[in-house]
Amino acid sequence: MELIIRNARLPDSPAGAPDIDIGIEGGRIVALAPGLPAAAAEFDAGGRLVCAGFIETHIHLDKSCIIGRCAPEIGREVAAVPRVAAVKPGFTVADVTERAARTLRKCIAHGTTRMRTHVEVDPAIGLRGFDGVRAAAAAHAWAIDVEICVFPQEGLTGAPEVEALMVAALRNGASVVGAAPGYDADPAGQIRRVFALARAFDADIDMHLDLGDSAEHMDIHLVAELTEQYRLGGRVAVGHVTKLSRLPPPRLREIGRRLADVGVAVTVLPATDLFLMGRDQDHDVRRGVVDANALTEMGVNCSISTNNVLNPFTPYGDCSLLRMANLHANVLQVSQPARLHDCFDMLTARPARLMNLADYGIAVGNPADLVVLDAADPVQAVAEIAHPLAAFKRGRRSLTRAAAVLHPPDD
Numbered sequence: 001m002e003l004i005i006r007n008a009r010l011p012d013s014p015a016g017a018p019d020i021d022i023g024i025e026g027g028r029i030v031a032l033a034p035g036l037p038a039a040a041a042e043f044d045a046g047g048r049l050v051c052a053g054f055i056e057t058h059i060h061l062d063k064s065c066i067i068g069r070c071a072p073e074i075g076r077e078v079a080a081v082p083r084v085a086a087v088k089p090g091f092t093v094a095d096v097t098e099r100a101a102r103t104l105r106k107c108i109a110h111g112t113t114r115m116r117t118h119v120e121v122d123p124a125i126g127l128r129g130f131d132g133v134r135a136a137a138a139a140h141a142w143a144i145d146v147e148i149c150v151f152p153q154e155g156l157t158g159a160p161e162v163e164a165l166m167v168a169a170l171r172n173g174a175s176v177v178g179a180a181p182g183y184d185a186d187p188a189g190q191i192r193r194v195f196a197l198a199r200a201f202d203a204d205i206d207m208h209l210d211l212g213d214s215a216e217h218m219d220i221h222l223v224a225e226l227t228e229q230y231r232l233g234g235r236v237a238v239g240h241v242t243k244l245s246r247l248p249p250p251r252l253r254e255i256g257r258r259l260a261d262v263g264v265a266v267t268v269l270p271a272t273d274l275f276l277m278g279r280d281q282d283h284d285v286r287r288g289v290v291d292a293n294a295l296t297e298m299g300v301n302c303s304i305s306t307n308n309v310l311n312p313f314t315p316y317g318d319c320s321l322l323r324m325a326n327l328h329a330n331v332l333q334v335s336q337p338a339r340l341h342d343c344f345d346m347l348t349a350r351p352a353r354l355m356n357l358a359d360y361g362i363a364v365g366n367p368a369d370l371v372v373l374d375a376a377d378p379v380q381a382v383a384e385i386a387h388p389l390a391a392f393k394r395g396r397r398s399l400t401r402a403a404a405v406l407h408p409p410d411d
């Protein structure tokens with residue numbers, strides 16, 4: 001064995017169970033048992049929580065870290081798409097690569113080892129965003145696997161050049177088809193085109209969907225219908241769906257059960273949704289974050305993700321997924337330990353299912369993508385936004401983060 005991580009608490013360890021040693025060889029987990037007798041290089045987790053690396057299912061590397069070059073918000077009007085569109089023509093491949101790399105390194109520093117990034121194409125940006133993100137991903141493959149979802153942020157129907165760009169990206173390494181029908185003159189038309197593209201390329205689908213302040217005109221019904229019609233259950237995800245947050249429980253349950261039945265997953269993006277929703281109000285502002293815990297309890301697969309970092313859609317971001325889970329729990333008033341544990345699962349096992357990752361998790365045979373958290377269990381990790389102290393990608397140490405040391409005067 002090349003490495004043994006000793007004395008690990010696993011996320012689903014029953015209370016009182018002994019700590020586990022994780023044996024690693026050839027980048028993979030080869031043994032899991034208390035007190036492994038083998039000799040090898042060692043990392044002592046000291047009874048801390050060791051989990052499979054976090055998974056970001058929805059982030060925008062290409063337009064991260066641009067808040068300093070965008071026009072400021074006027075009043076309560078966000079106008080995020082036009083403010084980004086105004087600076088996009090200035091994006092070069094090198095510029096996108098540099099900003100994407102900066103964001104990737106923050107994700108790595110917070111324990112993320114796998115990612116689906118959305119990358120936009122349109123006539124102004126062409127494939128420069130795509131090329132820049134690919135370069136940044138290749139340069140950080142030692143720490144994180146990046147999957148690209150290509151999507152039309154500024155409209156697809158009636159723009160054959162945009163579809164040509166999506167096809168070019170899908171032929172050159174993008175493996176998921178995305179969408180933003182809310183910004184298309186013909187939302188239903190875009191959704192149908194995206195399903196057609198996904199079928200042509202045998203690709204999964206991940207859409208921005210139903211981002212809005214009222215529950216009217218929801219596209220989720222068409223997405224459910226097409227998922228069922230084309231038997232794509234388990235291969236379709238939708239992000240935001242803030243309109244669902246406006247529904248009373250019986251209506252939400254109806255839609256939740258339908259999504260569970262047809263196999264459409266939901267990604268909740270609390271930082272962006274809190275920032276963008278309720279802009280028509282000047283006090284008592286609604287939160288606009290759909291309840292991922294309620295949806296999972298209806299049988300829907302959910303993930304919690306970062307989405308935008310330091311741009312007009314979300315002018316914040318440390319790329320900590322644990323902070324996103326904590327934010328979701330805080331906003332949705334989640335306190336029961338089992339539900340906080342489920343928030344943790346929405347950064348790990350659930351997004352693995354959403355992305356159809358067959359080799360994810362702490363099990364013999366899987367890649368040793370592991371994170372050591374300064375917490376005893378998933379509930380504490382979410383409640384306290386625990387720091388990752390170390391991460392391993394395919395068994396190789398990819399992160400060290402020293403625990404804080406206090407210096408009292410008599411120290």
Ligand SMILES: [Zn+2]
Nearest residue numbers: 060118208307
């Ligand atoms: Zn997004």
